[in-house]
Amino acid sequence: MDNLEKLVITRRLRVPVDAPAGAVPGWGETAARQLDAALLSVGFTCSPALLGRLAELPGETVVDLGVRVLAAVRELVGDHVRHNAYFIDFPANVPDTLEFWAGLMREALLDPVAVDRVRPPVLDLLTLPGYGRYRHSYADLLAAHAELVPLAADRVTVLELGGSLEAEAAGLYLSLAGAETPLAAEDLAALRALAAFCADRPEQPERIPVRENRAVVNEARLAAGRPLLVDTVTDVLRLACGCSGGDVTLAVPTRFRSFRRAERRTLLEALDAVASPAALGDVQRHRERWKRLGERLHPHEYPHLARAARVFEAARGERRVVSLDGRVEAALSAGRTAEAVELLGNAPGALLRRLDHLLRTGSAPAVLDAAEKAAAGASGRVLLSLREHLQNRLAPAAGRVFTNRYGRAWTTPDSRPPLAREFLTRALAVLDEEITRRLPDPGELIVDPDVLDVALPLSGKAVAPGIGVLPRGSLSAVDGELFRFFVHWRQAARRTDYDLSALMLDASYGDPEHISWTNYGNGFATYSGDLVEAPDGASEFIDIRLAEATRPIIIPQVNIYDGEPFDEAAEAFFGYMTRDAAQEGRPFEPRTVRMKSDLRGSGRVALPFVLLRGDDGRWRVKWLHLYLKGFPHFNQVEGNRVTTSLLARSIVERDHLRVRYLAGLLRARGSAAAHTTYIGLEAPADPPPGSRVYTPGTLHELIPA
Structure with missing residues (x-):
């Protein structure tokens, strides 16, 4: 409880x-x-x-x-841990980088035990005594800093x-x-x-449109003996993976457990009910998993469930089936776009996902006619995703950015031929009309201006929940004169070294400079010092004096230099604070924290957001939620600056679909209904009875069905 x-x-x-x-x-x-x-x-x-x-x-x-x-x-x-800093007076009295290293070497030369480490031919600076480990207690840090003076x-x-x-x-x-x-x-x-x-x-929910969510709910329904919510064969596979403690997204293989006889019968009966001949085409995509599951479910013990048995026959190759995707790909490979469009007529979501390709390879008017018919049968998320995609085809892009479910990202040059503006205009109009039709009646609509630039949460996979966290592509204003971002981690089993860094670029994403353990400061930024292990937790900070910043683009990042990945560490999180220049206080003050979320993902370099100075001189955060693959060891900001700048530029210059778009469609509906709809960063005080309130935590509820 x-x-x-x-x-x-x-x-x-x-x-x-x-x-x-x-x-x-x-x-x-x-x-x-x-x-x-x-x-x-x-x-x-x-x-x-x-x-x-x-x-x-x-x-x-x-x-x-x-x-x-x-x-x-x-x-x-993030106030449940003690945030100590390597330099006790941070952000004051942080030494020059070379001065600091020279001081450590002097200490080592005076230490008869440590002196062997600094003898030629190899000099490992990271092994010098006193480097990368706290030299004072948390109580000492508190004593060195004045109390924070609270401000409005x-x-x-x-x-x-x-x-x-x-x-x-x-x-x-x-x-x-x-x-x-x-x-x-x-x-x-x-x-x-x-x-x-x-x-x-x-x-109970009226509908569960996302298959992974349905699998998780079905786990509870199976355990409680309630009817399962299944309408595809893959729903049964996801459920079996979830019940075995595996991945319901089917991204990684699952080792199936032994199922009780009642569970086997329930799963096979659910499978038999949906295993039509057309549904067997989906089996090939996960055939190895189906074969392993068949070994656990023993379908031969249930001869009356013949349709379920055919699923496993298809997986073993004993029954030849061709999926819809396979037939579509064959048609497209042969240049028969019209045939592909006809095949996709019964799969409206799949047709719309391929619309860009179909427009480039087939008769655009015919393809648009098919897309207009398909729009009524596709999910709201598909419509919105396509809307964002097509509006970005109106102007050439710096590059194409691809992200997977773990936030891993990469970019490629955009070599696609442009689409005719008249076709894009027609497609956008069709999408706007269909999306507007599905939106709820807003009644009296009240929208906080600060939420207009929040991107619609078309996927939450790469976004770890926390406070102040917004979807990828969102813009949020920065209030305050000092901007301080931080990372905290605690290793689980082996020495782990994370490095907080910042890449700083000019307006054209060039002329890079950085702040990291190899460069403690410049004219407007200061690093708190490098820590190389965290058995009891470690924190690093970078302070940015915004009014003095000479670079308009600042990209904080967390590099795994060595040790445990983000999702294997006992704890790892990132965030930022803002405060007035006159405020002192500890390096970490919880009431100045504007954003904090966990670090996770399969990459070795985390890129949470980019800090941008606009033409009006105001600073804003644009959310990235990206992870770079990086190297197995020794990742540094200097080694990934090209990839980082390309990814950041691709996200910054992309025209994301934001709350502003949906708010415009809601206003266009017009209504005399008595209720009120409020959209904002925070819930209003004492909203009228019957009000519908949407904040970042519930913004996904605005996505139409």
């Missing part, structure tokens, strides 16, 4: 409050005020409704709840009053399960816990 409570608090910024049976009010008001004061120290506060409700409870109940709430929000902003510009996030834990968990379950877009790995894990908790509740 505590995990569910934490999920609701961190994902919805709502505090579930259950009144214990027979509770006698006591000193709850005093305890509530104490909790609010503690929350303010980390940049949170209770809403008036939450304070009022807590005041009605016994003081002991408020204290117990407050301990859990405070722990959850401290972890949300500091972040204060409001925690709202929630209903009962059961009701709040059910609401979060319905939101995640019914999402029109794929979820991040953390959200998928949350959905698994919520589905198990809500399996017997009457409130």
